[in-house]
Amino acid sequence: MSDRQYEIILYGASGFTGRLVAEYLATAHSDLKWAIAGRNHQKLEQIRDKLMMPELPIVIADSHDTEQLTQMARQTRTVISTVGPYAQYGTPLLETCAREGTHYCDLTGEAQWMAGVFERINPIAQESGARLVHCCGFDSIPSDLSVYFLQQEFKARYGSYASRISGRMGRASGGVSGGTVASLMFVAEQASKDTRIRDTVMDPYALYPANVTPGNDVPDQAGIAWDENFESWTGPFVMAAINTKVVRRSHALAGLPYGEDFRYDESQLCSSRTKALLSAGGLGAVMAGTFFSPTRAILKKMLPDPGEGPDEATRNNGFFEFWAHGTDGTHHLKVKVSGQRDPGYGATSRMLAQAGLCLSRDTLNVGGGIWTPASAMGDELLRRLPEVDIHFSVEG
Numbered sequence: 359m360s361d362r363q364y365e366i367i368l369y370g371a372s373g374f375t376g377r378l379v380a381e382y383l384a385t386a387h388s389d390l391k392w393a394i395a396g397r398n399h400q401k402l403e404q405i406r407d408k409l410m411m412p413e414l415p416i417v418i419a420d421s422h423d424t425e426q427l428t429q430m431a432r433q434t435r436t437v438i439s440t441v442g443p444y445a446q447y448g449t450p451l452l453e454t455c456a457r458e459g460t461h462y463c464d465l466t467g468e469a470q471w472m473a474g475v476f477e478r479i480n481p482i483a484q485e486s487g488a489r490l491v492h493c494c495g496f497d498s499i500p501s502d503l504s505v506y507f508l509q510q511e512f513k514a515r516y517g518s519y520a521s522r523i524s525g526r527m528g529r530a531s532g533g534v535s536g537g538t539v540a541s542l543m544f545v546a547e548q549a550s551k552d553t554r555i556r557d558t559v560m561d562p563y564a565l566y567p568a569n570v571t572p573g574n575d576v577p578d579q580a581g582i583a584w585d586e587n588f589e590s591w592t593g594p595f596v597m598a599a600i601n602t603k604v605v606r607r608s609h610a611l612a613g614l615p616y617g618e619d620f621r622y623d624e625s626q627l628c629s630s631r632t633k634a635l636l637s638a639g640g641l642g643a644v645m646a647g648t649f650f651s652p653t654r655a656i657l658k659k660m661l662p663d664p665g666e667g668p669d670e671a672t673r674n675n676g677f678f679e680f681w682a683h684g685t686d687g688t689h690h691l692k693v694k695v696s697g698q699r700d701p702g703y704g705a706t707s708r709m710l711a712q713a714g715l716c717l718s719r720d721t722l723n724v725g726g727g728i729w730t731p732a733s734a735m736g737d738e739l740l741r742r743l744p745e746v747d748i749h750f751s752v753e754g
Contacts (some may be wrong), residue, residue, distance in 0.1 A: 382707055
């Protein structure tokens with residue numbers, strides 16, 4: 359790819375998250391050869407003006423125009439895409455990058471879309487050498503890399519891998535974006551109409567490669583439970599539905615190094631049983647509401663529209679803590695992921711940018727195909743994330 363004009367093209371730069379990625383790249387990577395892309399030239403010019411980068415190249419590409427997408431993909435080593443819902447807009451770009459040998463990363467949390475495109479697009483990417491990596495934001499980098507990091511530490515200390523790991527979402531502060539709401543609503547609408555999509559969303563092994571036999575994990579926690587390892591009540595975690603599937607896929611793509619019986623679960627730490635009950639009840643009510651047209655319409659009116667999200671103060675003052683506990687039945691190890699800025703946008707935009715830089719600049723140990731963050735970029739991404747105030751540490 360040494361003859362490509364750009365290292366990165368940021369696709370969807372005029373959207374809420376796209377703007378945040380652009381601002382980060384502009385301020386922190388002055389040596390980067392990059393361009394912004396989308397379908398609306400005027401909006402992209404506004405972003406360029408806001409960045410005070412009048413020479414920043416603009417590429418016009420509509421998400422359903424194959425010729426425009428092809429011309430874009432041929433110009434760059436890596437495409438970073440923030441254009442969702444990906445099930446609605448993402449397939450042509452993903453396939454184009456696979457065909458043109460262009461690396462790609464995104465923010466999708468739409469398991470039904472990933473499961474649906476894998477068999478057709480993965481062989482194309484394997485042939486061209488394109489590394490395609492989904493879930494490069496808050497879902498699912500903290501979960502995926504915390505397991506990878508914990509297992510490295512566990513093996514170094516005890517000579518073997520943990521057979522079970524529990525991911526736990528801890529304290530956090532941030533806001534909600536309309537883009538995330540739109541993706542959630544689109545998944546719910548699809549699932550309400552198609553039982554196959556609903557089954558995929560509920561299947562713990564929906565993202566497992568077809569040639570790998572599923573393990574013994576069960577669907578994600580829906581009620582409350584007491585966790586002895588964290589001495590805390592837990593409730594369901596909204597991101598577990600995608601995070602757990604990504605962790606299992608990483609394990610499968612690595613060749614099941616933690617064993618065929620490796621198990622992973624994920625939930626939310628709660629300060630009391632009452633808060634756990636309220637969390638479970640509230641999340642359950644919202645998720646149930648998304649499956650029915652009348653209540654889905656009400657929720658859309660109450661939540662942000664696409665293009666809207668938390669203000670700068672909320673983003674910059676936000677933070678998150680994510681924990682993972684591993685055991686082999688005898689030994690125990692706990693790790694912590696701590697991040698500055700709100701998890702969904704301030705931190706996510708920087709995680710995504712670093713994933714794109716990693717794909718463009720770093721020497722990775724995998725060839726073309728559809729990967730996960732840990733399976734494609736493991737050590738290199740762990741090395742990069744402290745640059746954006748996301749740290750992994752052993753806590754006991």
